[in-house]
Amino acid sequence: ALSSADARAELRAIHELAERSTGAALRKLEILQASMGETVPYALHRDMLRTEVWLREDAGQREQSYAVERKIRALALAHKDSATAARARLGEVRQLLDQHQADKAQAVLENIVAEVPVDAPPTVVASVDSVLGDVHNARARFDKALEAYLRALRQLEGMADAGDHRATLYGRIAHLYINTDHPEKAVETARQGVAETGAAATSIAALQLTEGIALIRLGRDGEGIIAFQQALVLAERAGLGGIEASIRGNIADYFLRQRDYMRAEDEARKALEVSTRVKDENLIIMAKANLGFALMGQGKMAQGEPYVDAVIVQLREAGAVADLEAMLDEKGRMQEAAGLHRNALATVREQQALQQRSARSARDRAIAALQEEFDASQRTRQIALLQRENVLKDAELASRRRAQWATGFAIVLTVLACAIVYVLYRRAARSNAQLQQLNRQLEYHSMRDPLTGLHNRRAFLEKMRTRSASKEDRRAGAASGTDCFVLMDIDHFKSINDRWGHAVGDAVLVEVARRLAAAVRDTDIVLRWGGEEFLVYAPATDPDHLAVLARRILDAVGSAPVDAQTCRVPVTLTAGVASLCAADIGEWEGAIRLADWALYQGKAQGRNQARIVSGMRAPVETVLAALDGAAGAASAEGLVEIVCVHGPSPDAPA
């Protein structure tokens, strides 16, 4: 075991080492304590434990530090050292303040004050005053807190070893000035603390942190950030986990205010890591809140809100009304900024409920130094919250209305579009039907003779065109019969017109057409070939029946005069007949030309007759060439066999 003197020397070495590394100093202290054995003198034992208290506090191990304080108290009580016992109990008060139990802290402190002996050393009295200041500060009695801190400072004035204690008190006062909104005084006081000889690294880092906060409050951001960085260097070098987390928390808070959410997230994550390492619940809460808001600020609501909500739960449990309200306020604003008006409204409602509860609580009322001032500030806050609620309600309503309007508009548009499509469809269908009808009419008229209603020459040409398209069919048809063409011309039609007028002429044309249609088979087609010329196209007709057909036509037209208006008009016609088979012509154009030639012959031979081409004495090409030749009709005469059929003798004209 070490001697007491050696142990004292070792303890001093540990104090010096602590300036450079809290962790190393702690490890060395643990070794020293272990090597001391059972019989350690009281004063040495007490001083070793005191050293452990502040080393653990510096390392951010507050809970362990409070546990050591309890050990000191038990030891001091056993040795009837009431001053040390009273001072050691201050740890209990600080622990209660950490847990936001200011009332309980106040009660315990009153007991401690009663315990302090009248001849207690000034350091003990100063420590009590210092913690009393903390309690007043926590209860928002800032003037009383300032009084207590200044009293403690006076106690320590001129004391050689009290430089660090004084620096800590300057730090407390600077904090107080920040809380009472006097940042310029806070800067000044923090600098006074730093200048204090014998101030430990912890105190200096804490003072620089406070100075930084005050400078940023004053809008001197650049200087503030430099103060933060100096404090951070010191804290990291000496392994002051608690202060490091606190500094990083404040830097994160600064970036949050600057809306630089990425850097805020970065700092908050580091702060969370350090504060988790040193197990400081308050710093963990601060880091989580900053991280949550940094994420929400980047629009990562799903990631950020759980952090913020966890902090809200903890603050609610701890009854930290002011912090809780600030959290809810910030959360609401973040949600509002993200356009989540409904969520923001819910948060503001939560904030209002909290505010009403705190307003009702008589104990909270006591926190305010002046009752009226408190009420007035409560009213102002209530009004501000109501205004915010209204703004959010309006925004929520507006966005709902916009959504409704958009939906309504879309429905109207859809209905309108459907209606237009339907109308267009109906119109298109109608005009399609009209067009089809018109086309049918056009087709009908283009194929019909308007006077007689018979097919016209166009219809005949169309018929022949489609017939030519299937020559094979035609040849197959030629075995059982063949196509026959009867070309007719009313006799002396000009004189009918001349004698009875054009109207009678028209009536005669209509009646002749009717008689022709009645005289032929259903499969035959009667056409108006031209002015007073008609054509019967009789497909598949036996060549032996051509004379019968010709007679039937001549009889149908010539047997009775036509009754037209007031007159009876005797009518005869002359016909030329040619069939493809009999003439072995092959093409219909040739048959028509032969029929035309035969008709011409009939006219020349006295009219009212049909001349049928029954055979040919020369190849068809020769005959047709003869018809085209200069001698024409006359030269073809000897080349063609003709059968003649005469019509009935007409009645005398009426």
Ligand SMILES: Nc1nc2c(ncn2[C@@H]2O[C@H](COP(=O)(O)OP(=O)(O)OP(=O)(O)O)[C@@H](O)[C@H]2O)c(=O)[nH]1
């Ligand atoms: N009323 C009436 N007359 C028509 C129509 N088409 C033609 N004509 C007349 O028919 C007459 C035909 O006369 P022509 O070609 O000289 O022959 P034609 O008097 O019949 O004497 P042939 O044919 O030699 O027996 C002309 O006077 C035409 O004006 C018509 O649609 N209506």
